[in-house]
Amino acid sequence: LELWKTKGARDLAELIRPDWAESIGPVAPLISVIPELHPFMRIEIREKALCRPVADLRIMVENHGSNLPCLMWENLLILDVVRLGFLSRTEKFKRLLGELSAAGWLNTPPANALSLIGNARMEELRAYVASGATLAEKLLRAVGGRTEPLFGLLGPVAEADFIQDCEPEKLSELVLAQLGPVVLRSLRSEMEAEGLRPPSKWRPAEAREFVAAIGFPDEFAGSAEGRREPEEFISGPIHLPDLHDFQEEVLDGIKAIVSEGMSRRRAVVSLPTGGGKTRVTVEAAIKLVLKPDGPRRLVLWIAQTDELCEQAVQAFRQVWLNVGATDTDLRIIRLWGGNPNPSMQDPGKPVVVVSSIQTLNVRMANPDLSWLQKPGLCIVDECHHAITPSYTSLLKFLDAEAPRPGSTPTDEPPLLGLSASPFRTDDSESLRLARRFDSRWLPSNQAELHAKLHQQGVLAHVISEELESGTSLTEAEQQKLASTMGFIRIRECPRINQPASRRCSRTK
Numbered sequence: 001l002e003l004w005k006t007k008g009a010r011d012l013a014e015l016i017r018p019d020w021a022e023s024i025g026p027v028a029p030l031i032s033v034i035p036e037l038h039p040f041m042r043i044e045i046r047e048k049a050l051c052r053p054v055a056d057l058r059i060m061v062e063n064h065g066s067n068l069p070c071l072m073w074e075n076l077l078i079l080d081v082v083r084l085g086f087l088s089r090t091e092k093f094k095r096l097l098g099e100l101s102a103a104g105w106l107n108t109p110p111a112n113a114l115s116l117i118g119n120a121r122m123e124e125l126r127a128y129v130a131s132g133a134t135l136a137e138k139l140l141r142a143v144g145g146r147t148e149p150l151f152g153l154l155g156p157v158a159e160a161d162f163i164q165d166c167e168p169e170k171l172s173e174l175v176l177a178q179l180g181p182v183v184l185r186s187l188r189s190e191m192e193a194e195g196l197r198p199p200s201k202w203r204p205a206e207a208r209e210f211v212a213a214i215g216f217p218d219e220f221a222g223s224a225e226g227r228r229e230p231e232e233f234i235s236g237p238i239h240l241p242d243l244h245d246f247q248e249e250v251l252d253g254i255k256a257i258v259s260e261g262m263s264r265r266r267a268v269v270s271l272p273t274g275g276g277k278t279r280v281t282v283e284a285a286i287k288l289v290l291k292p293d294g295p296r297r298l299v300l301w302i303a304q305t306d307e308l309c310e311q312a313v314q315a316f317r318q319v320w321l322n323v324g325a326t327d328t329d330l331r332i333i334r335l336w337g338g339n340p341n342p343s344m345q346d347p348g349k350p351v352v353v354v355s356s357i358q359t360l361n362v363r364m365a366n367p368d369l370s371w372l373q374k375p376g377l378c379i380v381d382e383c384h385h386a387i388t389p390s391y392t393s394l395l396k397f398l399d400a401e402a403p404r405p406g407s408t409p410t411d412e413p414p415l416l417g418l419s420a421s422p423f424r425t426d427d428s429e430s431l432r433l434a435r436r437f438d439s440r441w442l443p444s445n446q447a448e449l450h451a452k453l454h455q456q457g458v459l460a461h462v463i464s465e466e467l468e469s470g471t472s473l474t475e476a477e478q479q480k481l482a483s484t485m486g487f488i489r490i491r492e493c494p495r496i497n498q499p500a501s502r503r504c505s506r507t508k
Contacts, residue, residue, distance in 0.1 A: 021056035040113040088193035130215030136172035253442040254284040265414040267440040289376035290350035296376035383417025
């Protein structure tokens with residue numbers, strides 16, 4: 001050490017020091033500030049242990065600083081109350097117990113203390129969530145009041161300015177409207193971090209008990225992992241009304257894609273919510289791929305969630321009862337929720353495989369599923385997700401991303417995307433999505449589609465609502481928005497450049 005000093009080295013104790021912007025309160029007994037720590041501190045330390053609440057805590061090395069949520073320094077626990085507030089409950093206590101353990105203040109290992117703290121508060125925390133006045137307030141409480149997990153559920157749309165400016169409870173309402181009952185399953189790890197102890201496996205009985213304990217309706221316990229019933233009684237046939245003219249146009253477009261010999265056969269079926277895009281696509285798949293005799297009577301349907309997968313299963317069941325092949329059974333396979341890998345049974349028989357993108361990505365390397373690589377038609381529901389790496393892996397699985405040398409155009413299966421809103425909020429992502437489906441839309445005239453559906457009574461009339469905003473769109477920005485989302489006409493919102501108090505919103 002002395003030799004180092006003679007060479008210019010300095011003692012670390014002289015270089016390192018804590019620093020903070022301001023003190024939030026006076027030095028106080030630690031167990032009065034964080035009473036949960038009381039049982040785990042050594043008896044001789046409990047009454048003497050002190051803490052100082054501060055803001056913007058940093059550990060400084062000369063003039064360079066790193067932020068910390070808490071720090072034990074000279075027998076005083078310094079707490080950055082703001083930064084600790086951003087942490088989940090579990091992470092907060094993990095940091096605190098780490099500092100106390102290093103100082104020798106604990107009477108038990110930190111891991112044991114962390115587990116016991118979680119058990120002791122679980123019922124109290126669940127009751128706190130359940131006492132929220134609305135579902136939005138309960139959801140916000142379930143994630144510790146933090147908005148980051150909620151933004152994470154909205155995907156790219158969360159980057160929109162009006163969403164970024166949402167108050168926390170309004171954001172929670174938006175997430176509930178977007179995800180519905182699946183939201184609790186999606187936030188399972190965040191609720192675990194908050195000490196609510198959701199079931200590790202979202203099975204029906206455990207899930208119902210948990211959602212009831214935190215004050216949510218029973219439908220929020222819908223199981224992502226539970227198996228569907230092995231037997232079902234199917235009523236039918238059920239009368240299906242004739243397709244609308246715009247749906248017939250979509251069916252004709254799908255027919256061209258399935259039959260034509262171009263190098264790539266791709267398109268997006270883009271109809272607004274209520275326009276029947278699932279119905280017309282299922283009918284097209286049955287009439288063009290599953291009903292006729294042929295070598296590829298296989299349809300692969302990819303979706304994001306349990307609800308969307310099951311919706312596709314029910315749609316194929318209903319439409320097959322009405323327009324399917326006579327005296328022929330349609331085999332519908334559920335490839336999600338832990339179901340086993342299906343096998344090829346009767347070549348030439350009609351088969352629909354409905355899979356979640358997550359399950360297929362995990363299992364596509366398994367040779368048992370190689371027979372799914374050559375479907376007569378592949379359909380991607382909610383295709384605005386289709387530029388993510390998981391869907392790139394799907395295209396590689398289908399030999400449609402970078403075809404092998406020597407492959408012919410017919411080796412790539414026809415690919416359809418479905419979406420009510422295929423465009424993303426970022427221009428580059430919109431272009432990537434369009435390129436993935438060869439910029440081909442069904443129906444082709446998207447600009448006039450909404451007006452046509454209003455005239456036919458398929459869609460409800462527009463109701464506008466005025467919202468306050470701190471910004472306005474320039475003429476160039478309006479043109480850019482119109483070119484990116486061509487089916488939304490800016491003239492429907494005539495006061496968009498009026499003062500903030502008089503500006504109108506997107507139409508409902």
